[in-house]
Amino acid sequence: MFDSEFERSLFDLRKAKLEEIVKLGQAAYPNHFPASHTVPEVRAQWGEATTEFLEAPRVMVSVAGRIMAIRAQGKAGFATLQQDGQRLQIYVRLDAVGEQGFALYKLLDMGDHIGVTGYLFRTRTGELTVHVETLTFLAKAMLALPEKFHGLADVELRYRQRYVDLFTNLDAREVFVKRAKTLKALRQFFDERGFLEVETPMMQQVAGGAAARPFTTHHNALDLDLFLRIAPELYLKRLVVGGFDRVYEINRNFRNEGVSTQHNPEFTMLEFYQAYANYHDLMTLTEELIAFVAKEVNGTTITNFNGVEIDLSKWTRLTMVEAIIKQWPEELEAKPSTESFSDWHSLDAVLQSAWERLEQIQEADEKANPEYMSAETESTDDEVQFVIRRALRQISIALFSNARARLALDKSLGKVIYALFEELVESNLIQPTIIYDYPTEVSPLSKAKPDDPAHVERFEFFCGGFELGNAFSELNDPVEQHKRFAQQLAERAQGDDEAHQMDEDYVRALAYGLPPTAGEGIGIDRLVMLLTGSKSIRDVILFPLMRNQPSVVSSQ
């Protein structure tokens, strides 16, 4: 429990103080304090009240809170109480609280919880303050609080000891208040549209519905190996078969993969399914949903992320190929046509001419600026620009030539188009954008477009440079589904441990008839990041997963 001798001796000191407090007739750990108002209620009701208003007649309040600042001044003193993220000053003076009361005040420390009863007034500097008449001790802080001006700044400590972060850094608290508002708004949106909230198994015998490595666990009594779910998808569609036409679930998924600023091993996902709808219906729904949630949480659809202003009510819809063409390197003045992505030979030709042209441009650039080619030149702005230009070109050249090699190797047009999209487009999708019509090869659970078997009815939407959600018209042909599971099984046999397992029961469910259904999943942590301007997923998860740290000085 203790990090040091400093903490151990402080703890002993505080114990002695607690004994003194008990001698004054206070309970060491009382069970109750009958407050008349919370701190936010007092601020809301009298925050603007004038001195005159507060004097005739006096306003009596009882409030409780944690001491976040304490300033003793001889026979009087101030303290600041914090409750629900708001603060209220109190003023304690010997002649108002008596000898016992003032003795208690002098035994208080930063972080203690107290309750006070008294009347409201304004100090000389105009601050709303409780003039205390009765002081009640409620609980003691036995450890030292972080520095009062900077708070807890060490990112690691903030995650590991979130309880300290939350009461010292009110910004951190605000993020989680907004997270709760986000969840509430999501539920309101779906409830109002006739969706039923459900909870499906998190422990599954077949971890399906996504491509990811699962965590494993074991049930002892049943002697059953189980997986923590990687997605609720297959259970939610069973429910649509069961006649719940509109269902949604908001809960944790678990994926046994790396961590990053955008990935935590357990993360919260919203999934919803709507019978008789297709992916176009969900595009509209998604645009309405995100704008609605933003408005509920922030009061506006504008949010700031990474220094960029994002308007969550202004959406762009592009097919995947349109998006690639839009982001085609500007130096290649001629942009490829949509048609050139529809067959192997034209895409091959486009890629070839693109990287050859980029190499020509690079050669010309080098000839025009020979002085920058020497390692000894000064780092002028022009030279920096030259180096950046060259690096960007080289990335594009590598991208196009790799894509071409891949095209030659496995002849999969779809996979190459998807790779181009990921490299060229994804991180540039800062403003809300829906990308639709995915290649069939990269979308094993989606339904093909009726008039175009090379593409599926699927979209993903992006904001702030990352993917927020994924939606498609669901495959509901049991024969086709069984075939695709069998293919995945073959890939699994080849060593791909992210390939789907066979789920016979799910195929059986489809065999009873899944109506035409569209479904969507939205990463809630990422949505909260966007709404709160948080750059790391760990800033929106209360207790993110951390490595073990060496044990601290043992208790007593």
Place this chain on the structure above:
RNA sequence: GAGCUCGUAGCUCAGUAGGUAGAGCAACGCCCUUUUAAGGCGUGGGUCCUGGGUUCGAGCCCCAGCGAGCUCACCA
């Protein structure tokens, strides 16, 4: 998993050229009845992340490890 950066008092941070560790807050004692990052006087507090190495001498240089942040890879 790879690369880069960081780890000094409970907290926030300095630490010069390698010369034997500092400030503010917090703590402790005293003074102070409208302060608000209160103020004044005084006191205590450090395995400088860990373990090796180089050196007469290491917080600083080198190696290994632990933990963290960022970037990349995989993914939502």
